[in-house]
Every structure is written in C-alpha cells, then in structure tokens.
Amino acid sequence: MPPAPAAAVPGGDQRTADERAGEDGLLFPATRLHVVTGKGGTGKTTTAAALAVALSRGGRRVLLCEVEDRQGIARLFGIPPLPYEERTIAATAGGGEVLALAVEPRAALLEYLTLFYKLGRAGRALDKVGAIDFATTVAPGVRDVLLTGKVYEAVRRRRPGRGAERPPAYDAVVLDAPPTGRIGRFLNVNSEVSGIARVGPVASQAESVMRVLRSAETRVHLVTLLEEMPVQETLDAVAELEAVGLPVGAVVVDQIRGDTLPVQLLDDALSGRVPASAVREGLVEARVVRPDASGASVVEGLLAEAGEHDERLALQEREHETLAATGRPLVELPLLPGGVDHRGLEVLADRLTAQGLA
Numbered sequence: 001m002p003p004a005p006a007a008a009v010p011g012g013d014q015r016t017a018d019e020r021a022g023e024d025g026l027l028f029p030a031t032r033l034h035v036v037t038g039k040g041g042t043g044k045t046t047t048a049a050a051l052a053v054a055l056s057r058g059g060r061r062v063l064l065c066e067v068e069d070r071q072g073i074a075r076l077f078g079i080p081p082l083p084y085e086e087r088t089i090a091a092t093a094g095g096g097e098v099l100a101l102a103v104e105p106r107a108a109l110l111e112y113l114t115l116f117y118k119l120g121r122a123g124r125a126l127d128k129v130g131a132i133d134f135a136t137t138v139a140p141g142v143r144d145v146l147l148t149g150k151v152y153e154a155v156r157r158r159r160p161g162r163g164a165e166r167p168p169a170y171d172a173v174v175l176d177a178p179p180t181g182r183i184g185r186f187l188n189v190n191s192e193v194s195g196i197a198r199v200g201p202v203a204s205q206a207e208s209v210m211r212v213l214r215s216a217e218t219r220v221h222l223v224t225l226l227e228e229m230p231v232q233e234t235l236d237a238v239a240e241l242e243a244v245g246l247p248v249g250a251v252v253v254d255q256i257r258g259d260t261l262p263v264q265l266l267d268d269a270l271s272g273r274v275p276a277s278a279v280r281e282g283l284v285e286a287r288v289v290r291p292d293a294s295g296a297s298v299v300e301g302l303l304a305e306a307g308e309h310d311e312r313l314a315l316q317e318r319e320h321e322t323l324a325a326t327g328r329p330l331v332e333l334p335l336l337p338g339g340v341d342h343r344g345l346e347v348l349a350d351r352l353t354a355q356g357l358a
Contacts, residue, residue: 028250036252039224042224043255052174055172062173084102087100184241187244219247220246238326252332257335
C-alpha cells in the first residue's frame with residue numbers, strides 16, 4: 001500500500017510537493033541557507049549531501065557544512081577527514097561545485113578571537129592552557145554561537161571585488177545540523193547566550209545570526225522515516241521551531257518502501273489466506289524449488305516476509321497521514337537497497353529537484 005496523498009488541512013495548501021514544484025518551481029525560492037535536521041539514523045547527513053548536490057547543478061557554487069565533528073560528509077563522499085577550511089568535494093552537472101566545511105568549536109573560537117580581538121598568538125596561547133576548551137565546553141551557548149556564526153559568515157560573504165552589488169560567495173549553503181532533539185537550542189542562539197553575554201561582541205554576533213536564521217533566506221528541513229518515534233520527534237521539533245520563530249521548510253520522508261506486490265496478495269498473505277501449496281507450485285515453476293522437494297521452509301519464510309512487508313506498508317501509510325496533517329510540504333526519497341554511493345546521491349538529488357526542494 002503506497003503512502004496516502006496529503007491529507008486536507010483546513011486553510012492550508014492542499015497540493016502535494018510534486019504539484020507545488022510543478023506549478024511554482026522551487027518550494028522556497030528565496031532560501032539560501034538550508035538547515036537539515038532529523039532524528040539520528042533517519043538519513044539526515046545523506047539528505048543534506050544530496051540537497052547540496054542538487055542545488056549546485058547548473059553552474060552553482062554550494063557550501064555543505066557539518067558542526068557535530070562526526071566527519072559524516074567525508075565518509076559519505078569517500079574522502080579524507082575534512083579540516084577547518086572550505087574545500088571542493090564534488091563537481092556536478094553543468095559546471096556546478098560542492099565545497100564542504102567541518103566547523104569545529106575550538107578553531108571557530110580561535111578565528112573569532114583573531115578577527116574581533118586581534119589576539120593572534122595570544123589566542124593560541126589561551127588554547128595551550130585549556131582556556132578554549134573551557135569556553136566551548138562549559139558555555140554551550142557560546143559554542144553554538146561560534147558554530148552558527150561561521151555558517152552565518154559563509155551565507156553573508158561576498159565574492160572578491162569592489163562595490164556593494166557583488167554576488168554572494170555561495171549560491172546556497174546547506175547545514176547538516178544537530179538532531180531534532182537539540183535543534184531548537186542550537187539555532188535559538190540569542191536565547192542561549194542571554195544569560196552569559198547580554199551586551200558586547202558575543203551578544204551582537206548572536207543577534208546578527210538570529211536575523212538571518214529568522215529571515216526568508218533560511219529554512220529548516222526535517223528528515224524522518226515513516227516510523228512512530230521519528231515522526232513524533234519531527235512533530236515536536238516543528239512545534240519547537242515555530243514557537244521560537246524559526247522558519248520550518250519541508251519534511252523529507254526518507255527510505256520510502258515501494259509496493260511491489262498487489263495489495264490483495266499482501267493482505268491475503270498477512271491474514272494467512274495464501275495456500276502454501278500455491279506458493280510451492282510457483283517456486284517450482286520458477287525453478288527455485290525442485291519438484292521432488294517439499295520446500296516447506298522456503299514457503300514459510302516467503303509468507304512471513306510478505307506479511308511483514310504488508311505491516312510495514314500499513315505503518316508507512318498511517319505515519320504519512322500524520323505528517324500530511326501538519327500542512328508542511330512533504331518531500332519523499334526512496335529506499336536505496338544497495339546503500340548510498342555517488343550514484344545514489346545523484347538519484348536522491350534528482351528526487352529533491354523533481355519535488356521542488358532544489
């Protein structure tokens with residue numbers, strides 16, 4: 001049973017993501033900073049990478065950032081660990097380019113001290129005595145300002161040259177953000193540092209970051225699976241983000257399982273109405289089981305698997321309806337049985353483009 005179409009939402013836009021994309025083009029045309037979050041294990045990093053690939057096509061320059069020090073981008077693209085500097089990791093169709101950056105709190109603070117306080121060697125001396133680790137560990141609000149501040153700088157940066165009309169250094173920035181359980185605190189940096197620094201450069205930096213995060217330039221996309229816990233965590237995160245005025249984008253439903261068997265056959269398998277003898281005859285005809293063998297274990301295994309598949313599809317449908325009731329655009333990505341490699345990223349990027357997210 002395939003996922004149900006978007007449920008009617010009173011006063012909301014009744015079109016599916018595909019319909020919106022077909023009529024209007026991009027779902028969020030003004031967005032330059034795409035923040036991607038999701039419960040762990042839902043495909044958050046993979047979705048962020050595929051979105052960066054999709055956005056870069058056609059000669060565009062896109063920066064893909066991560067802030068959790070997991071080096072997930074490097075593993076996904078099969079490259080060495082990323083340093084604290086922007087470097088090209090992929091070339092895409094039409095002359096596009098994806099660059100990546102792993103934002104690390106210690107390096108970000110040292111850079112901040114150099115830019116705003118001209119400390120230079122003094123900043124490095126503070127690092128040697130452990131002051132940098134103290135500041136970024138004991139004061140998590142400051143750490144998050146530094147991490148989001150580096151992403152903010154990349155969004156606001158302009159290309160070299162003269163004049164105020166210089167184009168942005170990046171056509172888009174994609175942030176592989178912390179999981180949904182921490183995303184509200186991570187992005188709401190103004191609130192997080194209010195008890196630490198009400199005035200001064202840190203407070204000013206937080207205010208500047210918040211202006212961008214709350215603007216039409218930014219959208220927070222949430223990645224989920226059609227399972228109860230990820231869906232509930234997604235709903236909680238949407239409510240939390242909306243409560244602090246952060247713009248929610250699309251809900252990306254990852255690893256959709258297709259319905260490859262007739263619905264009636266699946267229902268019959270689930271209820272035990274498919275005769276084992278009929279399954280055995282089919283296996284014999286397909287030369288999977290020899291005519292002189294019972295094949296009982298194979299038949300039982302197939303019937304059990306069919307029943308489990310039907311239960312999984314029924315769960316998908318229920319959770320899909322729950323997400324559709326939020327009124328948020330739903331963007332769907334298929335389950336790739338062979339895992340996600342370079343070709344898999346291109347397939348996912350195609351789907352994101354077709355549904356208007358890129």
